[in-house]
Amino acid sequence: MKILMKGNIALCEGAVAAGIDAYFGYPITPQNEVPAYFSKKMVELNKVFVQAESEIAAANMVLGAAATGKRTMTSTSSPGMSLKQEAISYMAALQLPALIVNVQRGGPGLGNISGSQADYFQAVKGGGHGDYRLIVLAPNSAQEMYEFAYDSFDLAEKYRIPVLILTDGMIGQMMEPVELNKTPKKDFIEKDWALTACKGREPRSIKSLLMRDGVLEKHNINLQEKYKLISQNEVQYETYNTDNAEIIVIAYGISSRIAKSAVKLARQEGIKAGLLRPKTLWPFPSEIIKSLAKDGTKLLVAELSHGQMVEDVRLAVNGKVPVEFIGKAGGGVLSEQDLLNKIKNLK
Amino acid sequence: MQKILSKPESLKDSVMSYCPGCGHGIIHRLVAECIDELNLREKTIAVAPVGCAVFAYDYFNFDVTEAPHGRPPAVATGIKRTNPDKFVFTYQGDGDIAAIGMAETIHAANRGENITTIFVNNANYGMTGGQMAPTTLIGQKTETSPFGRDPKRDGYPIHLCELLSSLEGTAYLERVSIYNPQNIIKAKKAIKKAFQCQIDGKGFSLVEIISNCPVDWGMTPLESIKWTEETFLKEFSLGVIKDKTNV
Numbered sequence: 001m002k003i004l005m006k007g008n009i010a011l012c013e014g015a016v017a018a019g020i021d022a023y024f025g026y027p028i029t030p031q032n033e034v035p036a037y038f039s040k041k042m043v044e045l046n047k048v049f050v051q052a053e054s055e056i057a058a059a060n061m062v063l064g065a066a067a068t069g070k071r072t073m074t075s076t077s078s079p080g081m082s083l084k085q086e087a088i089s090y091m092a093a094l095q096l097p098a099l100i101v102n103v104q105r106g107g108p109g110l111g112n113i114s115g116s117q118a119d120y121f122q123a124v125k126g127g128g129h130g131d132y133r134l135i136v137l138a139p140n141s142a143q144e145m146y147e148f149a150y151d152s153f154d155l156a157e158k159y160r161i162p163v164l165i166l167t168d169g170m171i172g173q174m175m176e177p178v179e180l181n182k183t184p185k186k187d188f189i190e191k192d193w194a195l196t197a198c199k200g201r202e203p204r205s206i207k208s209l210l211m212r213d214g215v216l217e218k219h220n221i222n223l224q225e226k227y228k229l230i231s232q233n234e235v236q237y238e239t240y241n242t243d244n245a246e247i248i249v250i251a252y253g254i255s256s257r258i259a260k261s262a263v264k265l266a267r268q269e270g271i272k273a274g275l276l277r278p279k280t281l282w283p284f285p286s287e288i289i290k291s292l293a294k295d296g297t298k299l300l301v302a303e304l305s306h307g308q309m310v311e312d313v314r315l316a317v318n319g320k321v322p323v324e325f326i327g328k329a330g331g332g333v334l335s336e337q338d339l340l341n342k343i344k345n346l347k
Numbered sequence: 348m349q350k351i352l353s354k355p356e357s358l359k360d361s362v363m364s365y366c367p368g369c370g371h372g373i374i375h376r377l378v379a380e381c382i383d384e385l386n387l388r389e390k391t392i393a394v395a396p397v398g399c400a401v402f403a404y405d406y407f408n409f410d411v412t413e414a415p416h417g418r419p420p421a422v423a424t425g426i427k428r429t430n431p432d433k434f435v436f437t438y439q440g441d442g443d444i445a446a447i448g449m450a451e452t453i454h455a456a457n458r459g460e461n462i463t464t465i466f467v468n469n470a471n472y473g474m475t476g477g478q479m480a481p482t483t484l485i486g487q488k489t490e491t492s493p494f495g496r497d498p499k500r501d502g503y504p505i506h507l508c509e510l511l512s513s514l515e516g517t518a519y520l521e522r523v524s525i526y527n528p529q530n531i532i533k534a535k536k537a538i539k540k541a542f543q544c545q546i547d548g549k550g551f552s553l554v555e556i557i558s559n560c561p562v563d564w565g566m567t568p569l570e571s572i573k574w575t576e577e578t579f580l581k582e583f584s585l586g587v588i589k590d591k592t593n594v
Contacts, residue, residue: 022429048428052421053454060418060451064425067412068392068433072425086415094413195410195426197433199389205404206412207395 002177007167008033010142010178011075011101014149016041019185020099021070022048024061026080029113030169031103034075055080059087059100066096067206069194071153073099077169078107078119081127088162089128092223093208095193097156099149100134101165103172106331114331115169115254120308123166124282131220133227134164135234136281138252142176144279150182157191159230166281168304170254170333236279237288241267245274247346248292250313251302252278255334259302262339273343281309286316293317298346300324302339304332355379357388359408366473368568370558371399373525374467374534375406378438381539382409385546390434392426394419398440399473417448420455423462434545436463442472445481445505452507459516459550463541466507466553469560470579477563481505484582489563508555508588518550520588524557526575530585537587544592557583 005013012034015023023042025035035051042049048065052058058074065072076084081102091098104119106112123136135155137148145167152163195204210216240260242248247266251259256277266273276292278285293299299321301310310325317323326342328334354360357379365371382388388409395403397416404411414422419437427435444452444466455462471489472478478491482504486495496504508520519541523534534556541552557579561571 022425024425050424050428050458053450056418057421057424057451057454060415060421061425061428063414063418064394064412064422065429066425067422068426068430070429072429087418090413090415195392195412196430197390197392198409203407203409203411205410207404208413209401 002179004175005142005178006033006173006175007142007145008103008172009037010146011149011165012037012041013178013180014146014182015073015099016045017180017182017184018150018153019071019188020047020073020153022065022072024050024052024058024072024074026052026055026058026076028077028080030105030115030172031075031077031101033172034101055083056086059084062098063087063091063096066091066098067094067195069191069196073101075101075103077103077105078116079110081119081122085128088134089130089132090208091162092132092134093130094206095160096162097153097160098162099152099156099165100162101167104166104168106329112331113169115171115304115333116329116331117168117253117255117304118308118329119166120281120303120305123164124284124312132223133282134162135159135230136164136166138166138279138281139171140253140256140277141171142174142178145171146178146180147182155234159226160193161226161230166253168254231283234280235283235285235287237285238277238279239288240275240277242274242276242292244272246272246296247298247300247343248274248276249300249302249339249343250276250278250289250309252281252309255302255304258334258336259339261336262343265336265340266343271343271347284312284316286312289313289316293321295321298322298324300326300342300346302334303327304334305329355383357382357408359406361405363406364402365399366562368559368561368571369399370469370525370556371467373531374465374556374558375403377531377535377538378465379407381535381542385539385542387434387542390432392430392433392435394423394426394435394437396437396439396443398443400438400440400467401474403438417443417446418451419443420448420451420460420462420464424455424458424460427460427462434542436465436542438465439467440473441468441470441480441482445507453511453514456511456551456553457514457516459518461545461548461550463545464553465538466555467558468555468583469558471560471563473560473563477560484578504582506583508553511553512589516551517553517589518591519544519552522555522557522583522585522588524575524580524585526559526572540592547592549592557585
């Protein structure tokens with residue numbers, strides 16, 4: 001049975017089905033449904049909800065709970081995401097699994113409260129200090145908000161890495177029918193690294209200050225090996241009408257919904273258009289993009305920014321085919337017609 | 348030969364990186380003795396700061412995590428809320444707790460988080476080479492107040508215990524020192540009482556320990572002890588600031 005709900009609520013339902021132990025958050029639009037939901041739900045479940053004094057504190061509370069092996073998350077929107085970067089860099093270094101959600105709004109600065117996709121660089125290129133990666137998931141529907149939140153904890157624990165769901169104000173606020181079809185998770189495996197107090201074992205420490213000669217270098221090499229493994233195993237994407245396509249639109253999140261409509265309209269007009277939608281922004285689906293970039297094909301990247309993911313697409317095709325861009329930033333959305341016109345111009 | 352005094356089980360057999368004459372070694376031992384005497388070692392998850400005690404996880408013989416600078420109270424909140432049966436304490440310096448982490452400190456205290464904080468006040472940023480701290484005295488010369496702390500430019504020393512005492516969530520606040528054996532005994536009693544406060548579920552407890560930093564103060568250890576007694580303690584008077592443990 002499908003239930004009509006906002007994307008932000010579907011996300012919460014997914015986290016609850018995944019067995020979340022603790023939510024720490026701070027109010028910011030357009031993600032306010034998330035802390036409001038957990039403030040009620042966690043009481044019912046006898047689990048932890050804390051409204052922190054800041055995004056900084058919320059992210060560090062997640063760090064603390066994650067260090068003890070608990071399933072924990074925080075959510076925010078763009079300006080708050082900047083504040084969380086300190087703890088995220090530490091969690092990447094400390095190899096702590098957790099879920100962080102950014103319901104993007106217009107920026108830079110305080111921007112506005114409409115949906116946006118301008119935090120792509122921050123999400124996939126680091127965000128905080130140091131040489132690290134997050135697994136970045138990009139849902140494009142309320143259903144995927146539910147499913148990605150559900151899967152993210154297993155993924156985070158499998159690789160001991162923070163997972164970021166990069167969504168936007170439109171996906172978060174939009175109401176859609178959602179099938180809550182996941183089996184609630186329980187009976188989690190014990191984590192042999194978690195701080196659970198040292199009864200019957202040697203004490204453990206969780207630290208990232210590695211001062212002795214070569215130790216930090218080795219730690220970084222280990223992280224990179226893990227990232228390589230994730231790149232090999234965890235790329236997710238969706239293709240639509242790409243088989244004989246001459247123009248392939250590449251878009252994620254809310255933009256992919258608009259792009260799909262534009263591709264359908266283009267097909268009706270006899271234009272061989274297709275869509276590639278990355279579901280993981282890191283690891284990025286570079287290989288499939290490379291293989292789609294055949295001679296005579298043109299790629300068109302559509303984003304609600306002035307061009308961020310387009311850089312990764314250009315890196316993937318390495319000059320083999322033209323990569324065009326269409327974008328809009330500042331809280332508005334591209335229309336189907338905007339995209340269709342661009343596709344026609346490329347023909 | 349009979350052994351009459353042992354190293355606490357809660358201290359590892361490691362060489363500490365503290366400077367000669369520094370108070371941290373004494374304070375670590377007092378904390379470890381209290382943990383042992385209250386039989387808490389196998390229930391403890393501690394949070395180390397950024398600052399001189401950053402390597403605390405290498406010295407304490409129980410579970411310890413690191414925290415970003417100033418964030419131990421938030422990290423400890425995350426630990427304690429999800430593990431209410433565990434004993435959780437933070438170990439922090441003056442810059443960590445009262446400058447960069449002041450928001451986390453005040454709000455953890457105000458929520459009445461059932462955790463304990465060991466706050467080592469040595470009136471400067473020791474780890475980074477002796478810069479002005481929120482607790483640096485008026486007129487005190489540091490790396491970044493070379494002509495002495497000037498309140499017109501730098502503000503005044505923060506009295507954290509007094510500041511926190513107005514918050515309902517704080518249950519026990521005491522300021523102690525370790526400049527002589529008599530005060531070391533008092534400091535240990537205060538730490539033990541603060542730990543007991545958490546065991547009894549009374550809420551936020553904090554012990555501020557006035558300590559010495561001879562190297563960054565540019566003094567010999569003996570001079571630093573004399574300065575603590577004659578100057579430092581004139582600004583920061585010792586005693587129980589707040590005690591709601593019997594309520």
